[in-house]
Structures are given as structure tokens and as C-alpha cells.
Amino acid sequence: MREKIVDPRIQYINDLFAEEDETLKDVYLAAQEINKEGIQVSPYEGKILQFLIQLSKAKKVVEIGTLVGYSAIWMARALPKDGKLYCLEKDDKNAEIARGFFEKVGLSHKIELKVGDALTSIEEIQTDGPFDMVFIDANKAAYEEYLDWAFENIASEGVIVGDNTFLFGNVLRDEPEKGISKNQFSAMKAFNQKLADHPNFTSVMLPTAEGMTVGVRG
Numbered sequence: 001m002r003e004k005i006v007d008p009r010i011q012y013i014n015d016l017f018a019e020e021d022e023t024l025k026d027v028y029l030a031a032q033e034i035n036k037e038g039i040q041v042s043p044y045e046g047k048i049l050q051f052l053i054q055l056s057k058a059k060k061v062v063e064i065g066t067l068v069g070y071s072a073i074w075m076a077r078a079l080p081k082d083g084k085l086y087c088l089e090k091d092d093k094n095a096e097i098a099r100g101f102f103e104k105v106g107l108s109h110k111i112e113l114k115v116g117d118a119l120t121s122i123e124e125i126q127t128d129g130p131f132d133m134v135f136i137d138a139n140k141a142a143y144e145e146y147l148d149w150a151f152e153n154i155a156s157e158g159v160i161v162g163d164n165t166f167l168f169g170n171v172l173r174d175e176p177e178k179g180i181s182k183n184q185f186s187a188m189k190a191f192n193q194k195l196a197d198h199p200n201f202t203s204v205m206l207p208t209a210e211g212m213t214v215g216v217r218g
């Protein structure tokens with residue numbers, strides 16, 4: 001997530017490694033119009049997603065939680081010509097804005113946007129798997145279910161990424177703070193624990209402002 005007051009070190013990384021072009025600036029503004037700009041990944045996190053795609057030579061990527069397309073555009077740009085990004089988004093208004101951007105910037109041929117609850121959409125896209133990367137960035141209470149699906153549908157050297165996995169610092173606590181449900185709390189703790197413990201994954205949390213847990217299979 002984009003910090004309101006950007007740490008000067010993060011600003012340095014954003015400026016040097018993750019400069020936004022006009023498209024990404026427009027997507028940011030579109031999110032701002034619906035008061036959702038703060039829940040998109042930051043520029044350097046977009047670049048981390050690109051980096052992971054390139055490093056793992058990912059061709060088929062699933063994004064769970066697209067909002068208006070900011071992180072999706074970072075990822076789609078890193079995919080090869082025959083690559084494909086499945087974007088799963090529950091809210092049809094968000095999806096409509098995202099679709100408009102994907103068309104405008106010439107990425108729609110690489111992106112399949114599915115509107116609806118991701119728990120349903122993941123079942124529908126399953127036959128297109130296995131997937132090289134799964135990026136989880138939606139409703140926190142379902143993170144464990146998304147992870148279990150990803151374990152079943154990830155390619156042999158694939159990467160699983162979960163965003164916001166510090167749960168605003170709550171994963172460090174024994175009980176959730178006010179505003180965080182028990183379901184969100186237990187799902188996020190389980191998400192990190194399962195990736196940490198899985199014998200077939202090399203995993204770590206990147207200590208971004210919000211926490212980004214990554215695991216590579218193999």
C-alpha cells in the first residue's frame with residue numbers, strides 16, 4: 001500500500017526504479033476518484049511484481065483483487081507476448097474502470113478479467129492452470145482459501161505472492177485490534193504460517209510497509 005507520508009528511502013526507490021508513466025498516473029487518479037488510491041500497490045511494489053514475473057519466467061499469472069487495474073498493468077507489462085493475466089475482481093464498477101484502462105493501453109489481449117467473487121472465479125479458471133504466479137490482494141478473510149487453491153494450482157517453479165500480510169501489524173499480536181475481524185486475523189496468520197512451513201516452498205516476507213509474503217515452489 002502507498003504510505004501517506006512516503007519514507008524517503010521508499011521515495012528514492014520509487015523515483016529510481018519504479019517511475020510511473022502517464023498511464024499508471026491516470027490509473028492512480030481513477031482510484032483516487034473513488035477514494036481507493038491507498039489500497040493499490042506502491043510503484044516499487046509494482047516493480048517487485050514485475051521482477052518476480054521476469055525472474056520466474058511466468059507466462060500465466062492470476063491476480064485476486066484487481067481494483068481499477070494498477071497492479072495488473074505493472075504485471076501485464078512484464079509478461080511475454082504470449083503471456084496471460086487472469087484478473088479476478090468482485091466489484092463490477094471497479095472491473096469496468098479496469099477494463100477501460102486495459103483497452104486504452106493495449107493490454108486487453110493479455111488480460112482476462114473475471115467479475116465476481118474470486119472463490120467462484122478460481123474454480124472457473126482452474127482448467128487453464130497450472131499457473132506460474134498467483135498474486136493475492138483481495139478480501140483478507142479468504143487469504144487461506146486462496147492460498148490452498150494456489151498450492152493446488154501453482155506450476156512446479158511457480159511463485160505465490162500475498163499482499164498486506166502484516167495485516168496492519170496484527171500478525172504480530174495474539175489478538176486482533178479493533179476493526180480487524182477474527183476471520184481476517186486467523187486467515188492471515190495461517191497464510192504466513194503455511195507458506196513458512198511448506199516443505200516445497202522457499203518463502204519469506206518482504207518487509208514492505210504492508211508486508212508482502214512470497215513463496216517459490218521447488
Ligand code: SAH
Pocket residue numbers: 039040041064065066067068069070071072088089090091094116117118119137138139
Ligand atoms: N491489486 C490492486 C488492489 C486491489 S484492492 C492494486 O494493487 O492495484 C482489493 C480488491 O479486492 C478490491 O477491488 C475489492 O473489490 C476486491 N475484492 C474484495 N473481495 C473480493 C472477492 N471476494 N473476490 C474478488 N475480489 C474481491
Ligand code: MG
Pocket residue numbers: 001039040041137163164
Ligand atoms: Mg494490497
